[in-house]
Amino acid sequence: MSFSSYVEQLRSEGQAKFPSNANTAEFARELDSQDPIRHLRDEFILPTKASLKKKALDGTLPDGSKLNGINGHANGTSAASSTDDANVSSTGIYFCGNSLGPQPKALRRYLNAQLETWGSIGVGGHFQNLETSPLACWQDLAEDCAIKSAAIVGAKPEEVVIMNTLTANLHLLMASFYRPTEKRHKIILEWRPFPSDYGRINKNDIRPVWEGTNKSNKYAIESQIQWHNLDPSKSMITIQPDANFYISTDLILRTIDEHADETALILLPGIQYYSGQLFDIERITAHAQSKGIVVGWDLAHAAGNVELRLHDWNVDFAAWCTYKYQNAGPGSIAGAFVHERHGAVERGEYPEGKATYRPRLSGWYGGDKSVRFNMDNKFLPTAGAGGYQVSNPSAIDLASLLAALSVFEKTDMATLRSKSLVLTAYAELLLDGIIADSLSGGDGEEQALRVITPRDPSERGTQLSVLLRDGLLDKVSASLTEEGILCDKRKPGVIRVAPVPMYCTFDDVWRFMNALRKALA
Numbered sequence: 166m167s168f169s170s171y172v173e174q175l176r177s178e179g180q181a182k183f184p185s186n187a188n189t190a191e192f193a194r195e196l197d198s199q200d201p202i203r204h205l206r207d208e209f210i211l212p213t214k215a216s217l218k219k220k221a222l223d224g225t226l227p228d229g230s231k232l233n234g235i236n237g238h239a240n241g242t243s244a245a246s247s248t249d250d251a252n253v254s255s256t257g258i259y260f261c262g263n264s265l266g267p268q269p270k271a272l273r274r275y276l277n278a279q280l281e282t283w284g285s286i287g288v289g290g291h292f293q294n295l296e297t298s299p300l301a302c303w304q305d306l307a308e309d310c311a312i313k314s315a316a317i318v319g320a321k322p323e324e325v326v327i328m329n330t331l332t333a334n335l336h337l338l339m340a341s342f343y344r345p346t347e348k349r350h351k352i353i354l355e356w357r358p359f360p361s362d363y364g365r366i367n368k369n370d371i372r373p374v375w376e377g378t379n380k381s382n383k384y385a386i387e388s389q390i391q392w393h394n395l396d397p398s399k400s401m402i403t404i405q406p407d408a409n410f411y412i413s414t415d416l417i418l419r420t421i422d423e424h425a426d427e428t429a430l431i432l433l434p435g436i437q438y439y440s441g442q443l444f445d446i447e448r449i450t451a452h453a454q455s456k457g458i459v460v461g462w463d464l465a466h467a468a469g470n471v472e473l474r475l476h477d478w479n480v481d482f483a484a485w486c487t488y489k490y491q492n493a494g495p496g497s498i499a500g501a502f503v504h505e506r507h508g509a510v511e512r513g514e515y516p517e518g519k520a521t522y523r524p525r526l527s528g529w530y531g532g533d534k535s536v537r538f539n540m541d542n543k544f545l546p547t548a549g550a551g552g553y554q555v556s557n558p559s560a561i562d563l564a565s566l567l568a569a570l571s572v573f574e575k576t577d578m579a580t581l582r583s584k585s586l587v588l589t590a591y592a593e594l595l596l597d598g599i600i601a602d603s604l605s606g607g608d609g610e611e612q613a614l615r616v617i618t619p620r621d622p623s624e625r626g627t628q629l630s631v632l633l634r635d636g637l638l639d640k641v642s643a644s645l646t647e648e649g650i651l652c653d654k655r656k657p658g659v660i661r662v663a664p665v666p667m668y669c670t671f672d673d674v675w676r677f678m679n680a681l682r683k684a685l686a
């Protein structure tokens with residue numbers, strides 16, 4: 166069996182038949198040797214066991230390179246390759262791309278280009294770019310980012326805008342797409358209020374503890390409703406997961422039907438951040454729209470993780486951040502999608518004619534580039550998602566995103582997803598081994614862990630959420646950190662394991678599972 170046949174099995178049957186020797190370093194390394202995008206790991210600076218212990222700046226990076234200007238170190242470029250054998254053991258395991266992706270090596274070149282451009286030609290950088298720079302002039306950067314991001318989310322370039330941050334974009338989009346009337350005023354979202362002790366499913370099950378999901382969106386939606394002088398207790402409809410943290414498509418469709426005539430908007434996450442569940446975006450979108458409801462998606466955990474076809478699925482609008490699966494850095498500039506149906510602008514003759522377009526909150530950067538700087542007070546809205554821009558975006562932020570997108574340009578989402586399917590299925594197989602062994606102890610103790618992410622690969626991305634028995638999290642977490650492993654912990658009891666195909670290996674998964682087994686012992 167080969168890497169590509171596992172991809173084939175997972176895509177067609179939803180399951181891979183791994184051999185009996187799968188839980189060996191040799192098997193993991195054999196899969197790595199067949200991985201067509203294994204070279205992409207070298208595009209990233211991955212923390213090492215040693216660098217994770219760093220307490221003060223010393224002008225070095227874990228890949229052996231030195232940074233200019235800090236502690237007077239001279240210029241230097243990348244020294245060792247992270248796939249060198251000697252380095253493999255000391256390289257940490259980076260399984261938290263669902264929280265913050267690692268630093269792309271390209272970032273320094275892109276940021277240096279901005280520093281040199283700004284320093285050398287000052288304000289001229291708005292309309293001029295220096296030869297050999299990897300970047301366009303500042304005025305064209307956001308559009309360049311939009312073109313490159315469109316391929317990641319399955320949109321036309323003019324349906325994407327790069328601006329602001331995720332929650333700010335949700336607000337701007339809701340300002341345009343949530344237009345409550347007396348009859349249609351409800352917003353449907355997913356949310357479970359605070360931890361509830363709602364019992365065990367059976368003796369061996371771990372008590373499900375839900376910490377309240379998706380706070381950021383709940384607050385944003387609640388405030389939109391209040392801002393329209395409406396009452397959240399009447400206008401906010403929450404869909405709650407079952408005791409297995411699962412929200413079935415049927416439940417979503419039933420909720421839509423139940424509130425169809427009174428609902429203005431449904432806003433759901435593409436992937437639920439806690440359970441890792443991937444929703445059937447196409448089916449839910451079509452169903453809600455058939456009832457006259459506007460459909461928006463929060464793709465924080467989906468963009469750059471799974472294959473999306475926002476245009477073909479006829480999604481009304483969507484928004485995502487770029488610091489998780491897109492690796493553009495902490496708090497990096499975000500993306501938004503507005504379907505071309507909604508971005509159209511009917512222009513009168515400039516400068517006298519009046520333009521008609523979908524109502525939104527506007528700013529001068531939503532004005533057409535060709536006349537934006539004619540200070541004649543004639544607003545000519547940009548057609549497409551770009552019209553939703555309000556301000557001059559940070560060129561430094563855009564340069565970071567472009568550096569991160571340059572790695573995506575070396576591959577495509579289908580290739581990334583193919584590897585991701587195998588990588589996550591392999592992680593699941595090894596996790597199931599740990600669960601089986603912990604049960605065979607037969608001492609009547611509660612099960613130590615279980616996977617709460619859907620078992621069907623078409624209902625998840627890279628992430629597997631592992632729910633630990635009460636009281637285990639701190640111990641397991643300390644032990645993983647000691648091994649140089651970065652993965653995300655959510656109190657009170659979940660670790661979210663995200664082997665991201667762009668920079669993680671099968672060997673990482675194998676080593677991680679050994680460390681987890683040790684941590685649980």
Ligand SMILES: *Cc1c(COP(=O)(O)O)cnc(C)c1O
Nearest residue numbers: 330331332333379381438465486
């Ligand atoms: C990461 C994440 C956010 C982050 O929002 P910001 O505006 O970038 O702070 C919001 N919603 C969800 C579901 C997320 O996972």
